[in-house]
Amino acid sequence: MISELPFTIDSFYKLVGEGKLMGARCKSCERLLVPPRPVCPDCYGSDMEWVELKGEGVVESYTIIHIAPPQFAQEAPYVVALVRLDEGVRLPGRLVGVKQEELKVGMRVKVEFVGPSTDAWPAWPTYRFRPISP
Secondary structure, rough: OOOHHHHHHHHHHHHOOOOOEEEEEEEEOOEEEEEOOOOOOOOOOOOOOEEEEEEEEEEEEEEOOOOOOOOHHOOOOOOEEEEEOOOOOOOEEEOOOOOOOHOOOEEEEEEEEEEEOOOOOOOOOOOEEEEEEO
């Protein structure tokens, strides 16, 4: 049950593995934290609730990785974007499904979930972003 999970990175990725993008909302000041944290950095409150996010947003910035760590070397060059989700929080992630020459700040994207790798790193479920067709 989601309400029983602690507000940690481990819980965040456990929920990603279930196809849910979740954040923590501070019940004292309403700040949304993604990824979740057990203590609010604004009011230092610790009374949190899980909130499911829509998983759509806008690319605010991006970079193209040409020299990748060994685990991703075969995928280089690839794009990492900073996305402002519709709920107002920013979340970094890989951006797939778009040609580099078509990348632009302001493009609409949505999250998609990727299961854990069976033979390579990362060995946990994760997410990435893909452009939303106009």
